[in-house]
Amino acid sequence: MNTEVTPEKVSVIASEPDPVLGYRSFQFGGFKFTRDAYFVHIEWPKGIHTIEVDRFLRAMVRDIGWGFFYGWIFFDDIFGTQNHYGTVDIYAGAYSKGHKDTGVDYLETFNTDDVRVAFETISKDWINEGYDPLSAPLETGSPLGAKQQEASGPLIRGFEPARRMLGLAGDVQPRSDETGHPINRAFADLDYDKPDIEAEPGFEDQIHAFNLFDHIARADVTWNPSFTSITRACICCVTSEEHMLPVIHGNDRNEWFIQLSDEIHWNIQDKNTGNPRGRIVMKSGDVCAMPADIRHQGYSPKRSMLMVLENGTPGLEEKYANGELEPFPITAIRW
Amino acid sequence: MVASNLEYCAETARAEGTSPWYRAPHDEFAIVMEGEIEFEFYQLEEDEKPTHEAGAEIMPADPKGKRMGKITARRGHEVLLPQGSAYQLRSASPGVVLFQTSAGPVSVEKWSEICVLD
Numbered sequence A: 001m002n003t004e005v006t007p008e009k010v011s012v013i014a015s016e017p018d019p020v021l022g023y024r025s026f027q028f029g030g031f032k033f034t035r036d037a038y039f040v041h042i043e044w045p046k047g048i049h050t051i052e053v054d055r056f057l058r059a060m061v062r063d064i065g066w067g068f069f070y071g072w073i074f075f076d077d078i079f080g081t082q083n084h085y086g087t088v089d090i091y092a093g094a095y096s097k098g099h100k101d102t103g104v105d106y107l108e109t110f111n112t113d114d115v116r117v118a119f120e121t122i123s124k125d126w127i128n129e130g131y132d133p134l135s136a137p138l139e140t141g142s143p144l145g146a147k148q149q150e151a152s153g154p155l156i157r158g159f160e161p162a163r164r165m166l167g168l169a170g171d172v173q174p175r176s177d178e179t180g181h182p183i184n185r186a187f188a189d190l191d192y193d194k195p196d197i198e199a200e201p202g203f204e205d206q207i208h209a210f211n212l213f214d215h216i217a218r219a220d221v222t223w224n225p226s227f228t229s230i231t232r233a234c235i236c237c238v239t240s241e242e243h244m245l246p247v248i249h250g251n252d253r254n255e256w257f258i259q260l261s262d263e264i265h266w267n268i269q270d271k272n273t274g275n276p277r278g279r280i281v282m283k284s285g286d287v288c289a290m291p292a293d294i295r296h297q298g299y300s301p302k303r304s305m306l307m308v309l310e311n312g313t314p315g316l317e318e319k320y321a322n323g324e325l326e327p328f329p330i331t332a333i334r335w
Numbered sequence B: 001m002v003a004s005n006l007e008y009c010a011e012t013a014r015a016e017g018t019s020p021w022y023r024a025p026h027d028e029f030a031i032v033m034e035g036e037i038e039f040e041f042y043q044l045e046e047d048e049k050p051t052h053e054a055g056a057e058i059m060p061a062d063p064k065g066k067r068m069g070k071i072t073a074r075r076g077h078e079v080l081l082p083q084g085s086a087y088q089l090r091s092a093s094p095g096v097v098l099f100q101t102s103a104g105p106v107s108v109e110k111w112s113e114i115c116v117l118d
Helices: A052-066 A097-101 A112-124 A213-215 A317-320
Strands: A027-029 A032-033 A039-044 A046-052 A072-075 A079-081 A087-092 A106-111 A198-199 A209-211 A226-231 A234-244 A247-250 A255-259 A263-270 A277-281 A287-290 A296-313 B003-005 B008-018 B028-034 B034-041 B069-072 B077-081 B085-102
Touching: A027 A263, A032 B003, A039 A052, A046 A052, A046 A079, A052 A072, A052 A112, A079 A234, A079 A247, A079 A287, A087 B028, A106 A226, A112 B085, A213 A234, A226 B028, A234 A255, A255 A263, A255 B003, A263 B069, A296 B003, A296 B008, B028 B034, B028 B069, B034 B077, B069 B077
Parallel strands: none
Antiparallel strands: A027 A032, A032 A039, A039 A046, A072 A079, A072 A247, A079 A087, A087 A106, A198 B069, A209 B077, A226 A234, A234 A296, A247 A296, A255 A287, A255 A296, A263 A277, A263 A296, B003 B008, B008 B085, B028 B077, B028 B085, B034 B069, B034 B085
């Protein structure tokens, strides 16, 4: 991918609706996206790939909502996006040894806004009322079958980040009954109370606390980190997880996971080859680094609370990519 | 220190009794993981403000500025430790706090002791 050249604008082209199932197909650059009752078929000049439709839509709406996140978002081991923070690569087989060896891999770079518009257009046509790809599977309907009425709610939600700290005056407020976010069924057994804040006159806006666990317990989306506290470029995100992370996340920097409740099982692979590197089962209180050279996917058997610490320093991804920084956070000298 | 991302980190502490007074040149955040912990805040005078680059440090003396207030936090509560303040923790019984901060003068690294190797 050439990061020096700004890609030309590319618009997504929609077909007429399929006469039987009702869904449109979409051409975006060299990629064609088609869905049927069960699957999404992705075509590119040298190949074709199929992904189960629920898996595809869960990945796509999160990719949109995360702004294509940090690094690589693999929808599966073949297809995905890489964020270059202004441009986005869409690839098929570019990180699959088999596809590379047989020369059928493909990668194309687009302006970020063009990809966002394309993915939003596809998602809106393919998501029916009653199916919410941001909810856990037990909490929503099915994406299968013919086109029905298009979903009427917002395509993405729950992605508004705090600027300094949730709940501060002028900043994003935590979830509550008033914001339409009741405590999720999976966390109904916890106690929730508010911290006691006693501010001296004039300092009411300067000292602050809130119930973080209550905020997480009220999430109506899964696998969707929300910024809760930021100091300099250190970002703390929290998220409510259930079922599987619908993407395989390829890091372009280190991140750290702190398991706040229950457990998540993580598959860890080499980012470039997909070769298995390990498996980690994190339980409540466990802390784990996810280095800059891996991809990972999580499985949460019961809804759980996860904290993620990110370093949002601009340009960090280039330093890991060119080897200036080691991919793992704890080097031998600190052991 | 339990997480380290270049200059930034997460640190955990056993909270029992009364802590020293701390200050940092940036915001920090504390999440109470266990127990009930009081956070006392004073506004730093100009000559009390930290001159080091990052992370918490122990103040050489008690703060002289105006009292800002107190927060009593329990499990699941997150507390802002604002830039420009001195803060002290008090806990009548053992508690656990998780800090979001930068590596600094009082950071302790024990990776060979805390990491699981197999």
